[in-house]
Amino acid sequence: MSINDKTKWRENELSYEQVLDKYPDIPPIVALKIDVSRRGISYTDKAFAKVDPNVHHVEPYDYMIGHGQNVSPIGLFLRDGSVICQAHSKVYDWTYRDPYILDVVDDKLVIVDNDKVYEEAWFWEKPDFYDKFTSNGTPMRMVASARPQRITIAPATKCHFWDNPKEGCKYCALFSGHRAANDEGDIRDDKWFQDVEETVKEAIKQKGRYASYHMTAGSTLSGAEIFDDEVDLYINTLHAAEKAFKVKKFPVKLVASAFSKKQLRRMYEETAITTYTTDLEVLNKDLFGWVCPGKAKHVGYEEWKQRLYDAVEIFGRGNVDCGIVGGVEMAQPNGFTDEKEALKAVLSEAEEIASHGVSFAECVWNTLPGAIFMRQKTPSLEYYVQLALGLAEVRRKNGLNIYTDDYRRCGNHPNTDLARID
């Protein structure tokens, strides 16, 4: 029995084609990216046969959640130069919608749904540094990861909001896989900082590959003031990376906890950092407490917002970004049940926050194994298309840029892809 035979999801929401007809301002390729992000994409054997680990960027296919075994490419290029950040999607007994299919037709990789070919796609390519080792013998691929145009260092793989049961963000499968781990994998001594320096130096030998240095990690709550230890770790890691560059400031995208003004000033004044992102995740105070209980307990929704505004004072309008998990406001039983009401509430709150100089980067909520919300039903494509268009309009209206999280420097946000034609 197919998934649709079981859930009848296709009968209950507008199809991709119907959404395009109803919303002519959404580029079809962006709508497809949204839908693939929402539903996932499963590779056929023929598609997997096209993978050459010596050429293509592969990782354990569920490496983001920490228990992968087989390898899969982790992303696809589309013909407009944008990307889809999706590895092979497995189907589970709770999967509500059929994933798209990545198949091979006429020797080309193509994205298929219901036997219809929608777009050609290409695998991302492997970074040169992935085969190299630091002088300490550490594989560089263990020190940094990459997207087609950015290098990422994650100094801490554990998110301490998970330290207390049920306080991690409920949609999250990124850190939930590590929630039972201790910090043994995160020893950040002089040897590790040397590894960072050598890896970044090696990476940027690949000319034209990187347009952004990205740092992110799980939240570390410890320190004299909450997040002080996290700030120290980022500063020390950035100092190691800075040795690879001849300029004081370079394009650094930091996605981190909501730091205090004092902590932000330290980051800005002591490091190369140029932009800062901290994620409210869900733009609703009540739902924030339910979806992100750790963030709500240790910082709080209003304080998180205030810290975003404080960051604008330091980094400037458009250089501060707020990530959201688009659609999670409809998680049940506490979320919105009506898509129109949800959209109105989210965009209204986005407008208020953007008026303070904060841009938005929307990820499409996808229910992943390991997340508390893994059995939830995500909203319709129509909802996501309206959300992407609405957030793009909020950004335009407030005269904000989104370079730090655009299609090149990130690639995982439909609303920022739309900025390519502004």
Add this chain to the structure above:
Amino acid sequence: MADIISKELKDIIADPNTLKVLATVDKNGVPHVVFKGSFHVNEEGNLVFYEVLESAQSNKNLVHSIWFDKKVAINILSADKQSFEIVGKPLKSITAGREFEKTYIALRESKGDIDLAAIWIIEPEQIKNETFSVRVSEDEEKYPILKHLDRLFVQ
């Protein structure tokens, strides 16, 4: 689509003394025209050029064209004043990967400290000879009544 650009025109496009102009429109229909010296024809018979500025209006307009299946126009003016208009559609924008990196390195070696935003590939659909003498002849032949009477006056 078949390779529709003749060998003669390919040679003209490849000549560094040839002027190559790209015309696009933005999302509001506002036209934009700009010279793009890097235009050349690849092995598949498609036009290729290098967009070095991410913020270039032509780059934004080409994204709009590839998103909404809109056409663009290129005009070629050779050193000896032969002119050709090529209308086509953007097929692909290469923004990363080995081909991108190879082009990035080559551009920097030849042009100095510049960046690369995208390699644009445009599929030609229609070619028209816009050389002035050719167009005048065409006009005389096809539209003999479209002229001022004083040109026909017996001196």
